[in-house]
Structure formats: C-alpha cells, structure tokens
Amino acid sequence: MSTGFERDRGEFTRGARAIVVYPDLGGSSRDADARLEETAGLAEAIGVTVVGREAFRVRTPRAATLIGAGQVETIATLVRMEDAALVVFDAGLTPIQQRNLETALEAKVIDRTGLILEIFGERAATAEGRLQVELAHLDYQAGRLVRSWTHLERQRGGFGFLGGPGETQIEADRRLIRDRMARLRRELEQVTRTRGLHRGRRQRAPWPVIALVGYTNAGKSTLFNYLTGSDVMAKDLLFATLDPTLRQISLPGIDKAILSDTVGFVSELPTQLVAAFKATLEEVVSADMLIHVRDVAHPDSEAQRADVETVLTEIGVSDTTPRIEAWNKLDLLDDEARAALLAQTERRDDVVAISALTGEGVDRLVATVAGRLTAGHQRYTITLDAADGAGAAWLHQHGEVLDQEIDGERAIYEVRMAPRDYERFLTR
Template sequence: MIFGNEIEGEVTRGARALVLCPDFRAQRQAQDPHARLEEAKGLALAIGIVVAEGMIIPIRERRPGTLFGEGQIERIAAACEQEEVELVIIDGALSPIQQRNLEQKLRRKVIDRTGLILEIFGERASTAEGRLQVELAHLDYQQSRLVRSWTHLERQRGGFGFLGGPGETQIEADRRMIRDRMGRLRRELESVTRTRGLHRERRQRAPWPVIALVGYTNAGKSTLFNRLTGSQVMAEDLLFATLDPTLRQISLPGIDKAILSDTVGFISHLPTQLVAAFKATLEEVISADLLVHVRDIAHPETDTQRADVEAVLKDIGVEEDTPRIEVWNKLDLLDEDTRTELLGRTEHSDSTVVISALTGEGIDTLTARMAGLLTKAHRRYRIVLDLSDGAGAAWLHQHGEVLEQQIEEDTAIYEVRMAPQDHERFLTRFGDKPAS
C-alpha cells in the first residue's frame, strides 16, 4: 500500500518477488549472467521468498537516479503487475537514491544484493556473537539509507527488517540511534574478540593444529565437517546454511588430535560490511595451520567461485604460504567420464583431492593428505626414557608419531616423528637421558 511517497507494509517469508540481474554490457563480468541470476534466485529462496520470475536486464549505461532506463522500468513494472509480486530484488548494488526512486516508480519494496544477504545473515545467525556481527553490518549498511523507510531498533523479528518497516520518521533521531547503537555493538564485539583471542592463544600453546574449512557457500563444507567429525551441524542444499563457526576435535593419521573449524561460506560481491563485522570469526581462518578449500566441482561456475574465495582470503589477510588443500567435492554428481578424468588428474597431487562428502568417497585420501601437510615439517627424534616414566611415554604417543620402541634393561628407547617445537616442549617438561 502506498502512503504519499512511502511504501508501507510487511514483506516477509512467502512473499512473491521479481529477481532482476543487471547485465552491464560495457563491463567484462567473470560470472555468466544466467549463473548470476540462478544464484540470486537461490539467495531469495534461502530467506523463504517465492521467486515469481527472474529477468536479465542488459544495461549499456548506468542511470544515476534509477540504474535502469525508463523503457526498462516500464517493462519491469508490467512484470510486477503480471506476476503480482510484492518485492523486487536487484542482484547488484543500489545507491540509496536509486533504491528510493525505483520503489516509487515500481510501487513495490526494492532491495539490492547486499540487503538480501544481510537479511539472510540476520535470520540465520544463532549465537550472540553472530547476531552482534550481523546487526553491526546491518546498521553500517542502513545508516546511509534513511532516505527510505527505516525499521526502528526496538523492533525485533527474525532478520533485520529490510523487507518491511513502519515508514520514514524522525530521520535525525534515527541516525543518532544508529551511531550510538553501533558504538555499543563495537565495544561488545571488541570484548568478544579479546575472549576469542585468549581461546586461540590457549589452543596455540597446546600442540593441536587448527584446520579451517573454507569455500563458496553451498560447496559442501558442513557436510564434509559432519563426515570428518561425526557431528550433526546443519548441512542443507541452501545458500548460507552455516553462519556461526563450529569447532570440533578430530584425529588424523599420525596426529592424535586436531581442531577442525567450519566457517561461513563466501560468495561473490560479499558485502564489505559483513567482511568487517565478521572479522573476529574469520580470524579463525587467518590463524589456521591448514586451510581446506572446499569446491563444488560439479557447479558450472566452479572456477569463478574459486577465484572469489581466494580474493576474500586475500582481503582478510590470509598469508599466501599458509598450507592448503583444494577439495573438489560432489564427485557423486559427475558423469563417469568426468569422474575418471578428475581422479586421474589429482591421483598424485599433494594439494588437490576429489571427494564426495555425501557418500564418503575419497575421505581416506583427504585425511592422509591433511596429515601429510600438517606433519611435513616434522622430524625424527630418538628419545630415551626411564621404563617407569609412564607420563613421558604417554606424552610422546599423544603429541608425536611413535615409529619404533625398544626396551633395554630399565630404559625405553623411542623413535618418534614430531614437530621441532613439540620436541623442545618435551625436553623442557621431561628431559632426556643418553642411551646406555
């Protein structure tokens, strides 16, 4: 319903939407517009919106006030009436003025890609930290958009109110509320970051390596996480099924204990507000001993998705020399010829493994490669202990790979492979004695 220049009413789950994918002809875009449109539809479905129609709109020149030309807007308006949609989703970035003008011309709610992704994150974040991060990102995005309707901060529902609101009122008061609230959120997140940093330091003092699963959203990270840990983390054929980081203990060949981290999926044009807000979470990736980049190898845009993930990793400060493995997932979706070709290409690779996290095919190869990279810097040591030193023997078995063990009178001689820093820690704690 229209009141003056404002668009009122709730548009929530079950709303019918028109999804538009601008195709900028003057720009060379890495992703095919049809693939971009399908991804945008997937984002809408992830928030429970009914996609009535999707359209690719060719654009030769951006219109600063509306993005689209007048003829295109008329065509879009006709489609809105024909499909009886309540919401128009633009798979791209809109300025606040463009958003307001399109709403007035189309007489519908209009949101852009950033707004849609933030809405998904707002609904999915389940931990206190996750909700703080998403709300901060939402406020950072929304503060420039008080030219249009604003949902007051006291209003609470699943998500953060891009899809509906009470109308444009008290703009200056709202701006002050936003600034004050953002200041409080940043202080709370700083406290969370310090706590997470202390936990990370404690893990780093322990001998357990940290492995971070990264990848494009819906590549299968959570399914792989569940396969490796025996957990039941939410894993669905859904964009952004996982937002909050999950840590679990796993065992690998020659490594008694490692920490596996499941992280939020990346996506092309990930909102800068979200990258900034989720910095505390993404630090788990930055400080990981091993990155496992999970790719949906059956996806037609898998190479473009890989480039998007690598770009985000670079943006958040991941060192290029951080050990990493590429996991080509969803082998079960490939035809026999493609399966055979990919398996042949990766058979002798230390950095690429083909798997199906769903069926378990290739998992043993993956765990062996992960262990191999984590233990690559390990050395072989000869350690002599008193036969009665059970604590020292247990420490060696827990923190290294015992290759050989001999008993000579009252001593035990071990051939152990371990990291040099673990060897130093062992000597500090237990000492060593010469062989007789």
C-alpha cells in the same frame, strides 16, 4: 491473491512473490543465467518465492534508476503479470535508485547487499553473530534512512530491508544509528579480545588450527560433520552456516587439532559484512592450514574459487598459509566427468577429490592434511625405562611411533614428531 507482501502496510512475510533482475554492467566472470540462478537461490533462502527472472545488458547506467526506462517498464509489466510484491536486483543500488524503482514498479526493491544482509539477519544464531549482522546492517542503511528503525530492538530474525512501518524524523534516526553502532562496536571489541584469549590458549597448547573455507553451499558443514561426528546444520541452502563452530579432531601423527567451520563466502560479499565479521574471520586468518572446499559439480566452480581467494586476501590471509583444495561432490558427477577429475587430482599434491556426503576420498584428505602439517617433523631415537608407561603414552600421544624395541629394562622408540614436541618431552 495474497502475495505475502501488503504494499500499504509495508510488511514482508515468507512466501512473498518476487522477480529477480540481473542488470549486466559488464565485468562479471559468470554468465547472466548463472547470476540469476544464484540470486534466486539467495532469495529463496529467506523464504521468498521467485516467480520471474530477467537479465538486461546495461551499457550506460542511469543515475536515477540504474537501468533504462524501457527496461523499467518491462519489469513493471512482469510484476503486474506475476502479482509480485518484491523485486531483487543482483547489483548495488543507491538509495535514490532504490526509491525511484519502488515508485515505478509499485513493489518493494532490494539490492544484492540488502538481500545478503537479510539472510544473515535470519541465520545469526549466537549473540556474537547477531551483533555482527546488526552492525553490518546499520552501516549499510545509515545513508538510506527510508524506514523506521523500531525493528532495532528485535532479538532475532531479519533486519527489515523487506519492510517497515514508515518514515520517522531523519535526525533522530541518525542519532539512534550512531549510538547503536558505537555500542555494537564496543561489544564486538570485547568479543575480539575473548577470541584472542582463547586463541592464545590453543597456541600455547600447541594444537594446529585447520579452517574450512569455501563458497557458500560448497559442502563445508557436511565435511565438518563427517570429520568430527558433529551435527552442524548442513543443508542444500545458501548460508546454512553463519556462526563459526570449532571441534577437536585427531590426525595421523597429530593427537589434537582444532577444526573450524566458517561462514561461506559469495561473490561480491558486502564490505559491511567483511568488516563486521572480522572477529569471526580471525579464526581463518590465524589458522595453520586452510582446506578450501569446492563444489566441483557446480558449473561456476572456477569462478567461485576466484571469489573465495579474493575474500581471503581482503581479510588478510597470508599467501604463505598452507592450503589444500577439497574438490567436493564427486557423487554428483557422471562417470566421464568423475574420471577426468580424478585424473587431475592424481597429478597434484594440493588437491584431493572427495564426497563429504558419502565419505569417499576423505581418508586421503585427512592423510594429506596430516602430511602437510607434519612436514617439518623429525625422527628421534628415545630411550625410556621399560616401566615408564606414562612416557610411552606421551610419545604415542604427541608423535608417530615408527618402531619400538625392548632391551632388558630399556625401551627404545623411533618416533617422528615436531621439534617443539621433542623439546617438551625432554623437559616434561
């Protein structure tokens, strides 16, 4: 039977049969079944076929294999029974542990970080995304040096955690990695400068920037598409969105705003990725408002919320940045759960229940966002020449016209707008 993975050649193909293992070291906010389900989803996101799942309680981590000898044998038996070629550990493994486990299990072994980096390697669609993923990959693999680095010349696709043609001279590898990482950092510095220039232009406009954040597969891209009429990839798939997308939208009382769709977060997001994606995540750090999209139909919704807040803190998002939670996927709840959820949101002004798929509640979300962004706006009485069509258009474009009255050759407007826009109007 073909497993999708030829052990002697060390090549991974889509459809490889895999076993998912969760070594419970304690301290996780999720139960073992939830961890196995998420890791299986991550594996399936790169085309792996999960044929077995095992969870173990690890009281004393082993330096050589992380888990005990009996647990290793249990997995080895499952690998043989299922003819599996790959074992995915939902934990971090040292290079020694990874190699020892591969020898004992006679299968390829990757850990959680390697799996997430592999997904990102497949999904990066832009030159910037590929640079960031490759830098993260090299940082992760720098201490491992267990395979050839010929895959570094690839322009697309994964980054070789699941295979490689064999050993090469370690010193040559290290020099290649160091040189490559230095070049990637220089290129990413240029990306950061370019993003900074674009951000500076937007701030001078000035248009508010609203960033969608949330756990992977929470529905950010579906909401983004609904609000902007775009066709960003939105699938029931972990990490469907990797590269950031920005679109212009209009809100009540705000003529223009920038909406940003960003990469989804995940529990224990590899530190290499957080560092490498700094240029991308700066869109979140500098946003005027965050919409935290949550999958309220997911059993671990609260734990996912905590994970997202942790990553936001890690990347430097200020606690004072206004944020609204969009409790998404109402359409997946039964009547009782739905009624309870809606009752909760009615008592809060920072939460809106929505279905990004059907559009239910999205109008209320838009109104809530606009209300928060215009909270500092003031009411002004402005008198124009009745024939000043350009001035009237400017007021409608940059403020909310509450009332207007024609008095002979004068037009009197009651307008609510930001003080900075009022100053711009006086000097236009």
